[in-house]
Amino acid sequence: MIRVLLPPHLRTLARVDGEVQLDVEGPATQRSVLDALEANYPMLRGTVRDHVTQERRSLVRFFACGQDVSHEPPDAPLPAEVANGSEPFLVIGAIAGG
Amino acid sequence: MSGVRVLVGTRKGAFALTSDGKRKRWKVSGPHFAGWEIYHVKGSPVDPNRLFASQTSAWFGQIIQRSDDGGKTWFQPGTPAGEPTTTPDGMPQGESNKFVYDGIPGSHQWYDGTQHPWEFKRVWHLEPSLTDPDTVYAGVEDAALFRTTNGGKSWHELSGLRKHDTGPKWQPGAGGMCLHTILLDPSNPQRMYIAISAAGAFRTDDGGKTWRPINRGLHSQYIPDPNAEVGHCVHRIAMHPSRPSTLFMQKHWDVMRTDDAGESWREVSGNLPTDFGFPIDVHAHEPETIYVVPIKSDSEHFPPDGKLRVFRSRAGGNEWETLTKGLPQRNCYVNVLRDAMSVDSLEPCGIYFGTTGGQVYASADAGDSWAPIVRDLPAVLSVEVQALP
Numbered sequence: 390m391i392r393v394l395l396p397p398h399l400r401t402l403a404r405v406d407g408e409v410q411l412d413v414e415g416p417a418t419q420r421s422v423l424d425a426l427e428a429n430y431p432m433l434r435g436t437v438r439d440h441v442t443q444e445r446r447s448l449v450r451f452f453a454c455g456q457d458v459s460h461e462p463p464d465a466p467l468p469a470e471v472a473n474g475s476e477p478f479l480v481i482g483a484i485a486g487g
Numbered sequence: 488m489s490g491v492r493v494l495v496g497t498r499k500g501a502f503a504l505t506s507d508g509k510r511k512r513w514k515v516s517g518p519h520f521a522g523w524e525i526y527h528v529k530g531s532p533v534d535p536n537r538l539f540a541s542q543t544s545a546w547f548g549q550i551i552q553r554s555d556d557g558g559k560t561w562f563q564p565g566t567p568a569g570e571p572t573t574t575p576d577g578m579p580q581g582e583s584n585k586f587v588y589d590g591i592p593g594s595h596q597w598y599d600g601t602q603h604p605w606e607f608k609r610v611w612h613l614e615p616s617l618t619d620p621d622t623v624y625a626g627v628e629d630a631a632l633f634r635t636t637n638g639g640k641s642w643h644e645l646s647g648l649r650k651h652d653t654g655p656k657w658q659p660g661a662g663g664m665c666l667h668t669i670l671l672d673p674s675n676p677q678r679m680y681i682a683i684s685a686a687g688a689f690r691t692d693d694g695g696k697t698w699r700p701i702n703r704g705l706h707s708q709y710i711p712d713p714n715a716e717v718g719h720c721v722h723r724i725a726m727h728p729s730r731p732s733t734l735f736m737q738k739h740w741d742v743m744r745t746d747d748a749g750e751s752w753r754e755v756s757g758n759l760p761t762d763f764g765f766p767i768d769v770h771a772h773e774p775e776t777i778y779v780v781p782i783k784s785d786s787e788h789f790p791p792d793g794k795l796r797v798f799r800s801r802a803g804g805n806e807w808e809t810l811t812k813g814l815p816q817r818n819c820y821v822n823v824l825r826d827a828m829s830v831d832s833l834e835p836c837g838i839y840f841g842t843t844g845g846q847v848y849a850s851a852d853a854g855d856s857w858a859p860i861v862r863d864l865p866a867v868l869s870v871e872v873q874a875l876p
Contacts, residue, residue, distance in 0.1 A: 398522060398547055402563070431581025432566040436547040440585045448546040482546040 391422055392477040399437070399480065403430040408477055417472035419451060420463040437480060452479040491831050492557065492873045493839055494538065495847055496525035499865035501540055503558045505875075506860075510837055510851040513860045519561065520552065524609075527826055527869045531615040531623075535873050539623055539639060541610040549609055551583045551639050564639035582641045586610070586625070586633055589646035595629065596658040605629045605649065612826060612869075614669035618676070626666035630657060630683040632695065645695035648681065653700060653717040660684035660720045660739075667825055668724045672731040680734065680749065685710075685720035688736070690749050701749025705738060709785075722765045723825040727774035735777050735804070737767040737825075742779055744804050755804020760791050766828035770853060771836040775803040778830075778838060778854060780823040789820035797840070799854050813857035814848065821846070826869035833874055841867025 393409045400406065411425040420443075427434045438445050443463070445451070450459040454468045454476050470476035493504040500518025519525075523542045531537040536557040542550040552561045564583040592605035608628040616622035621638040631649040633642040648666075657664060668682035677694045680701075687702040700716050710718040720739035727733065736743040736752065741762050743752040756762035761781045770776035779798050783791045790796060794817065797810040821844035831837035838854050841847045845864035850857045 396546075398544065402547075402550065427581065432563045434581035435549070435584045440582075441587055446546065446548060 390474045391417055391425070391471065392474055393422065393426060394477045394479045395433075396480060396482045398482070399433055402432050402436065405430075410474075417467045418464050419445075419458070419461065419467065422467065422478055423463075448483040450481040450483055452481055453477075490875045491833065491837065492530075492535075492875055493829070493847065493849070493860065494528035494530065494558070494869075494871045494873070495841055495864065495867055496528050496540070496826075496869035497841075497845070497865035497867050498524055501525040501528050501542075502861070502864060504847060504860050508833055510831075510833070510849060513849075515861055516558070518865075519558070520550075523550070525868065526609060527612050527871075529613050529615055529871045530873045531620045532617050533615075534620040535875060537615075537620050537638075539613045539615060541613055541625070543609040549584045549586060549607075551610070551642075553583075553639050564635075564637075565641070583639050586627055586642055587644070588631060588649065589644040590650075593650070593654060595654060595664060596656055598659065602655060605631070607631075608663060611665045611667045612669055614671060617671050617673055624669050624671075624679075626669050626681060628663045628665040629659075630664045630666040630686060632666055632669070632681060634695070647691070647696050648689060648698045651689070651698055651700075653686070656715075656717050657683060657686035658718065668721070670724060670726045670731075670734070672726075673728045674731050678731070678748075680724060680726070682721040682724050682736075684722065685739075686717045687719040688721050688724060688734075688749055701745075702752070703750065704745070704752030704754075705743065706741070706754075707739065709739070723767050725767045725769045725777070727769040730774045733774065733803075735767050735769060737764050737779055739763065739785060742767065742804060755800070757800070757805035757807055759798055759807050760796075764823075765825040766823055766840065768828045768830050768838070770838075771830045771832040772834070773801070773836075776801045776853070777803065778828065779807075780828070780840065782822060788822045793818050793820060795819040795821065795842075797838070797854055797857075810850075810854045810857070812855065813850075819844075824868055827867050829870045829872040831872045831874050837872065839870050839872050841870045843867065 391411045413425045490507045495502040500521045502517030506513045520542045526541040528540040538554040540552040554561045594602040597603035610625045612626040614624040625633040632645045670680040672678035682688045689698045705719045707719045723737045732748040742756045744755045745752045764782045795814045798807040821842035828840040836853045838850045843866040847860045
């Protein structure tokens with residue numbers, strides 16, 4: 390079970406409170422986690438990564454275990470603590486604007 | 488008519504303002520989609536309880552919201568909460584915010600004169616069909632026209648417009664290269680008008696397959712050839728449904744008019760104190776009565792002399808009267824954006840506009856007098872009004 394913490398605006402769109410818990414097939418990577426997120430919450434498609442290119446939107450960041458993993462390759466393994474559910478995968482709206 | 492509903496899009500959410508036919512006492516609901524930029528909210532003429540909203544964010548992109556109960560509840564078309572995430576034939580849902588240009592997008596002129604690739608940014612304007620509650624047109628930035636025929640579940644580009652051979656000459660205005668105006672001809676379902684900043688006005692006579700610029704008579708000193716076929720920064724166009732070949736335009740500078748469906752335009756700025764501005768609209772029952780809100784200049788986007796004044800012409804332009812009763816006449820430095828004025832169809836005609844200072848003003852007597860409905864909303868991006876049965 391992967392735990393994902395969404396920013397408030399995306400929690401509103403997904404109509405969830407608190408963390409989202411996802412079953413992810415295969416290794417836990419950015420891509421597999423986001424695939425599972427979008428499959429379970431299709432209203433989030435296009436909000437975290439581009440519909441077509443699947444690239445992370447520029448003002449969205451991914452944090453895990455105190456590290457910014459936004460620039461890691463999408464198929465790189467996420468930390469074991471995220472894969473085993475002891476730590477959440479954080480989707481963050483970058484600090485910008487007002 | 489039992490009342491009106493004013494749909495307000497702001498920098499930080501949407502609001503609905505409702506009143507009875509007297510339009511004196513108002514109920515305010517919102518913010519809906521709090522914290523998001525709401526570029527436009529508009530109801531279907533066929534089903535007034537069906538509303539569409541453009542919800543956008545620099546962080547999370549474009550969202551389309553729909554309500555089927557007059558704004559009480561909202562959902563992203565195709566993805567209602569608790570329903571399957573795929574269609575019966577296995578196709579993924581969640582495509583109501585998927586605006587993908589048809590084919591290779593190509594490039595347009597950038598601010599520095601170089602070519603720049605077309606990139607989707609947001610939906611500026613939603614124009615529901617006059618006849619089908621499931622069909623809506625969307626004007627987007629970078630400029631293109633999209634259409635849904637399934638109530639917003641999916642969108643497809645009418646790419647004949649963007650692929651017009653003048654496309655590489657189109658350029659963004661200060662607010663981006665937006666398609667902000669969509670006018671549907673009620674007498675001819677094949678005819679539509681659109682306007683782009685800064686490309687100009689275009690018309691289709693075949694339902695959106697092919698388009699041609701209709702900018703003859705426009706004169707813009709800020710482009711190398713002031714009389715060019717495209718490149719004009721059209722801010723807004725308005726039409727009265729009884730005279731769909733007569734259009735009124737507020738251009739970057741100049742208020743213009745055509746009586747031949749855009750084949751030729753002539754200036755009708757007349758005695759306006761300044762002919763720069765953004766919105767323009769037509770009285771619901773008097774096709775020669777039009778309204779503008781003059782702004783000082785392109786570099787000073789506020790009313791001249793700190794006085795918020797609406798100007799009304801009952802002659803279709805040239806001769807303008809000043810409307811000030813109930814509007815601030817000192818120290819007022821707000822702007823009124825292009826989609827932030829609307830008229831209702833009650834008797835007498837109601838006029839509404841919203842400001843960047845968060846006020847929404849209403850006149851229940853065709854502009855003779857005004858009063859604020861609300862004073863302290865976030866900056867207003869759009870105002871639409873519905874007369875409710």
